[in-house]
Amino acid sequence: EIVLTQSPGTLSLSPGERATLSCRASQSVSNSYLTWYQQKPGQAPRLLIYDASSRATGIPDRFSGSGSGTDFTLTISRLEPEDFAVYYCQQYGSSPQTFGQGTKVEIK
Amino acid sequence: EGQLVVSGGGLVQPGGSLRLSCAASGFTFSSYWMNWVRQAPGKGLEWVANIKPDGREKKYVDSVKGRFTISRDNAKSSLYLQMNSLRAEDTAVYYCARDRGWFDPWGQGTLVTVSS
Numbered sequence: 001e002i003v004l005t006q007s008p009g010t011l012s013l014s015p016g017e018r019a020t021l022s023c024r025a026s027q028s029v030s031n032s033y034l035t036w037y038q039q040k041p042g043q044a045p046r047l048l049i050y051d052a053s054s055r056a057t058g059i060p061d062r063f064s065g066s067g068s069g070t071d072f073t074l075t076i077s078r079l080e081p082e083d084f085a086v087y088y089c090q091q092y093g094s095s096p097q098t099f100g101q102g103t104k105v106e107i108k
Numbered sequence: 109e110g111q112l113v114v115s116g117g118g119l120v121q122p123g124g125s126l127r128l129s130c131a132a133s134g135f136t137f138s139s140y141w142m143n144w145v146r147q148a149p150g151k152g153l154e155w156v157a158n159i160k161p162d163g164r165e166k167k168y169v170d171s172v173k174g175r176f177t178i179s180r181d182n183a184k185s186s187l188y189l190q191m192n193s194l195r196a197e198d199t200a201v202y203y204c205a206r207d208r209g210w211f212d213p214w215g216q217g218t219l220v221t222v223s224s
Contacts, residue, residue: 035210044214099153
């Protein structure tokens with residue numbers, strides 16, 4: 001089973017700042033089959049990025065994903081107030097699909 | 109793009125049973141693998157089980173094997189999770205999600221609380 005480790009655990013930033021979230025896999029993720037979700041309190045996760053770098057429908061272009069192999073990154077270019085949330089990565093290149101433990105982006 | 113509505117959660121005693129339902133609309137349900145994912149209070153996401161479009165292949169996380177059963181009714185565009193021998197550690201919000209490799213959409217979730 002591939003273990004995904006997200007860092008940092010918490011990111012304290014101000015609106016307008018750039019956020020860089022990391023997701024590191026214990027072994028290579030096949031075909032860069034990695035996705036990012038955003039979750040706000042009391043809500044279901046929301047798909048942001050799939051296949052490591054493809055934005056889901058309706059996702060603003062301030063969200064971007066990159067990476068391959070074992071190292072992946074979610075970048076939010078300029079934080080908006082609605083972006084403060086928890087972000088999870090998930091790999092689906094190997095069975096079982098697995099999730100990272102999450103990174104909380106909080107207002108500084 | 110589709111919608112999923114989850115129902116069936118509630119409070120149950122340890123050792124008890126509960127059946128969750130997930131009603132799909134807006135997409136061809138019978139064409140997709142479907143998943144259950146749970147989230148314990150204050151914790152991260154944990155994949156629980158998935159099922160092939162024709163229902164003939166099912167996979168489970170080790171911690172629920174032999175206790176939980178995933179099933180589907182394509183005629184009703186519905187997914188189910190039968191949970192038996194429930195334990196305190198099964199307490200979580202349970203989500204269903206369509207599998208495209210990535211999960212999208214997700215149902216709104218239903219809270220299952222296992223407590224005496």
